[in-house]
Amino acid sequence: xxxxxxxxxxxxxxxxxxxxxxxxxxxxxxxxxxxxxxxxxxxxxxxxxxxxxxxxxxxxxxxxxxxxxxxxxxxxxxxxxxxxxxxxxxxxxxxxxxxxxxxxxxxxxxxxxxxxxxxxxxxxxxxxxxxxxxxxxxxxxxxxxxxxxxxxxxxxxxxxxxxxxxxxxxxxxxxxxxxxxxxxxxxxxxxxxxxxxxxxxxxxxxxxxxxxxxxxxxxxxxxxxxxxxxxx
Amino acid sequence: xxxxxxxxxxxxxxxxxxxxxxxxxxxxxxxxxxxxxxxxxxxxxxxxxxxxxxxxxxxxxxxxxxxxxxxxxxxxxxxxxxxxxxxxxxxxxxxxxxxxxxxxxxxxxxxxxxxxxxxxxxxxxxxxxxxxxxxxxxxxxxxxxxxxxxxxxxxxxxxxxxxxxxxxxxxxxxxxxxxxxxxxxxxxxxxxxxxxxxxxxxxxxxxxxxxxxxxxxxxxxxxxxxxxxxxxxxxxxxxxxxxxxxxxxxxxxxxxxxxxxxxxxxxxxxxxxxxxxxxxxxxxxxxxxxxxxxxxxxxxxxxxxxxxxxxxxxxxxxxxxxxxxxxxxxxxxxxxxxxxxxxxxxxxxxxxxx
Numbered sequence: 001x002x003x004x005x006x007x008x009x010x011x012x013x014x015x016x017x018x019x020x021x022x023x024x025x026x027x028x029x030x031x032x033x034x035x036x037x038x039x040x041x042x043x044x045x046x047x048x049x050x051x052x053x054x055x056x057x058x059x060x061x062x063x064x065x066x067x068x069x070x071x072x073x074x075x076x077x078x079x080x081x082x083x084x085x086x087x088x089x090x091x092x093x094x095x096x097x098x099x100x101x102x103x104x105x106x107x108x109x110x111x112x113x114x115x116x117x118x119x120x121x122x123x124x125x126x127x128x129x130x131x132x133x134x135x136x137x138x139x140x141x142x143x144x145x146x147x148x149x150x151x152x153x154x155x156x157x158x159x160x161x162x163x164x165x166x167x168x169x170x171x172x173x174x175x176x177x178x179x180x181x182x183x184x185x186x187x188x189x190x191x192x193x194x195x196x197x198x199x200x201x202x203x204x205x206x207x208x209x210x211x212x213x214x215x216x217x218x219x220x221x222x223x224x225x226x227x228x229x230x231x232x
Numbered sequence: 233x234x235x236x237x238x239x240x241x242x243x244x245x246x247x248x249x250x251x252x253x254x255x256x257x258x259x260x261x262x263x264x265x266x267x268x269x270x271x272x273x274x275x276x277x278x279x280x281x282x283x284x285x286x287x288x289x290x291x292x293x294x295x296x297x298x299x300x301x302x303x304x305x306x307x308x309x310x311x312x313x314x315x316x317x318x319x320x321x322x323x324x325x326x327x328x329x330x331x332x333x334x335x336x337x338x339x340x341x342x343x344x345x346x347x348x349x350x351x352x353x354x355x356x357x358x359x360x361x362x363x364x365x366x367x368x369x370x371x372x373x374x375x376x377x378x379x380x381x382x383x384x385x386x387x388x389x390x391x392x393x394x395x396x397x398x399x400x401x402x403x404x405x406x407x408x409x410x411x412x413x414x415x416x417x418x419x420x421x422x423x424x425x426x427x428x429x430x431x432x433x434x435x436x437x438x439x440x441x442x443x444x445x446x447x448x449x450x451x452x453x454x455x456x457x458x459x460x461x462x463x464x465x466x467x468x469x470x471x472x473x474x475x476x477x478x479x480x481x482x483x484x485x486x487x488x489x490x491x492x493x494x495x496x497x498x499x500x501x502x503x504x505x506x507x508x509x510x511x512x513x514x515x516x517x518x519x520x521x522x523x524x525x526x527x528x529x530x531x532x533x534x535x536x537x538x539x540x541x542x543x544x545x546x547x548x549x550x551x552x553x554x555x556x557x558x559x560x561x562x563x564x565x566x567x568x569x570x571x572x573x574x575x576x577x578x579x580x581x582x583x584x585x586x
Contacts, residue, residue, distance in 0.1 A: 050268035051272050085265060085268055137528070199458070201491075202454045202457055209487065209488055216476075220275045
């Protein structure tokens with residue numbers, strides 16, 4: 001006997017806010033999640049502001065729908081976004097499977113793959129800072145840092161995350177892949193290491209600061225519900 | 233002027249508003265957007281210290297007397313630069329128009345600078361209006377809100393041919409400073425609307441203009457820094473950075489300040505208090521008291537000295553806007569000079585770390 005609600009929640013945990021590179025479950029964007037005995041799932045999402053960018057909002061609703069629908073035992077899924085300037089277009093579009101362009105007729109000209117790609121690249125750069133930082137703190141110099149491969153980095157959630165992000169956008173992610181690479185996948189030379197690490201850290205600060213803003217604003221917007229378990 | 237521990241700080245608030253979000257001003261049928269907009273701001277408001285929070289009704293519209301007290305009497309502000317934000321799609325008389333701001337000029341004309349605005353989608357009529365505004369208010373700056381809705385359009389880019397026409401006209405009319413809001417949304421919806429690449433191109437093509445990127449492109453601070461480091465006429469507008477992070481997320485405030493000090497430099501950073509999202513008092517006092525934390529993770533960020541605080545709080549903006557600064561409060565700054573902060577960084581010649 002599988003625990004369907006737990007499976008559904010796990011599926012929602014694979015859905016990322018593409019901008020923040022964090023699961024929507026950790027971000028407390030899942031306001032409600034109910035699962036009926038017959039496998040009928042209803043998920044309610046909420047975001048930090050009324051004007052959160054519609055493209056990212058759409059991706060989260062659509063990804064949540066796809067993730068939940070794919071869980072064995074789910075017979076019907078509905079995902080709706082509340083309190084948002086574009087809630088009607090997004091909810092209607094996702095339910096009708098009409099894609100982003102179809103949901104915003106006349107206002108959007110391309111699906112969001114490129115946008116997703118851009119943010120996975122950013123996440124993959126920020127991840128290099130997270131993984132390289134301990135080596136830097138131990139005093140490792142540019143020559144050694146440039147030569148580090150993923151097999152030499154201790155296994156961690158962060159390392160698995162980096163491999164996933166790289167795999168998704170076609171960057172080298174195997175054991176022999178260098179830890180420090182440019183956006184095109186090429187190796188960072190020893191001379192380039194200091195500036196590359198500066199950029200990676202800036203990227204990480206950018207993403208994480210953005211996340212802190214969103215968390216602060218979500219808490220202000222939903223004070224009474226913040227921290228409460230959305231799991232049914 | 234703010235004085236602390238024997239040091240005197242000349243304060244220019246380079247990004248402030250005087251808005252009307254009262255219910256009477258909401259466009260019929262668009263109430264949810266008018267309310268959604270100000271609610272969004274009110275969310276940011278609550279990221280300030282609790283004792284500075286206002287109730288929602290007061291937040292919708294403040295009086296000229298409130299403004300005077302909050303800015304000049306209690307807020308330590310010597311000069312304030314008003315930015316206009318129209319949003320006429322949702323607010324009947326506009327959210328924060330040149331005319332609304334202009335009314336305050338009559339009373340505090342010696343301490344207020346009212347910036348204009350334009351919208352390239354307004355075409356020839358918009359150009360005429362810009363000329364008339366410059367003639368009337370002697371604008372030295374404009375605020376551009378590239379994400380603003382206009383009819384069916386949900387925004388524009390500075391690189392649009394129409395935008396170039398307006399930038400050229402602005403430069404010809406003697407405008408020096410272009411504040412660009414890089415904030416939420418939206419059109420084309422599928423593109424990343426925080427993208428600052430359009431500022432990069434415009435800054436290269438209009439060397440006679442300074443581009444102040446408000447909110448430092450948050451949430452794309454990395455794109456902003458990579459761009460600003462190469463462009464001598466691009467500045468970091470600290471609006472929302474101080475107000476939104478210094479109290480609510482001090483550790484991240486330190487990191488963002490550290491990155492900006494490294495990439496952009498203290499001569500290219502401008503304080504903006506964002507009245508009336510927040511009042512300036514706690515922001516000015518907090519910034520003067522602020523120090524980079526003594527923790528290892530901040531060890532290689534540049535330090536903020538008393539001199540750098542003076543530049544950021546007022547002297548940089550004073551130079552861009554030709555604001556007279558009393559002799560005893562002055563310090564040299566390279567703000568306004570044609571030198572890029574860190575050209576050598578992008579050439580891979582510097583940036584030593586670790």
